[in-house]
Amino acid sequence: MNxxxxxxxxxxxxxxGTNWVFETVVRDAFQKEGLGHLEDEISGEILHKKKMLKEAVEEEGEVFFLVARLNGRIIGTISFGPCGEIIRECTGGALEGVGELGSLLILPELQSQGIGSQLIHAMIHELHRRGIEKFSLDSGYKRAQKRWVRKFGEPYMIVKDYWGTGSDHMIWLCSVSGFLSR
Incomplete structure (x- = not known):
């Protein structure tokens, strides 16, 4: 399939099509994390992603996107841009100049089939082409954190109980060259 x-x-x-992916995947992720009741946060996250995408397509923002298509249909996304507020806050600005990999979203029915890995691989090659040497990423979702530890290794930083007792936030700092040959 891939x-x-x-x-x-x-x-x-x-x-x-990409906005539909945002709507579907963000709602699904919150639901699977037991946070489906946080409608304001869900709506805010979706609106933020839609705004970033629109700016990227119009080449007005600092964020750029790649999308995955299957038979002409958008099924996933990934983005890269300046590090976000949570990374800046949690690291005391230490990663201020390092961009952030984000918006890695795959439709739920197509997850765990290697599409996310293909998007990461394509973005890393794009970062290399642009002369970008490092990237950061973060996650408060427990399911995603397990995948990122497998993919990117141990986090640069773990912020204990950031989202409440037992809900840590993890931040990774990665070298582009370390992932080029994978």
Whole structure:
């Protein structure tokens, strides 16, 4: 199946499909984390991603996206841009100049099939092409944290109980060259 996945820079024609991925995956992730009742946070996250995407497509922002298509349908996303507020806050600004990998979202029915890895691989090659040497990423989702530890190794920082007792936030700092040959 993954042989027919195409990863491209999104254009204006991809806004609706990508926004649908945001709506579907963010709601699903919150639900699976037991946070489906946090409608304001869910809506805010979705609106923020839609705004970043629109700016990226119009080449007005600092964030850029790649999207995964399967049979012409948008099924996943990944982005890169300046590190976000949580990373800046948690690290005391130590990673201020390091960009952040984000918005890695795959439709729920297609997760765990290697599409996320393909998006990461494509973004790392794009970062290398642009001369970017390091990237950061973070997660407060327990399910995602397990995957990121397998993919990126031990976190640069673990912020204990950031989201409440027993809910840590993890931040990774990675070298682009360390992932080029994977």
């Amino acid at each position: 042989n027919s996945v195409h990863i491209v820079k999104p254009g204006p024609e991809d806004l609706d």
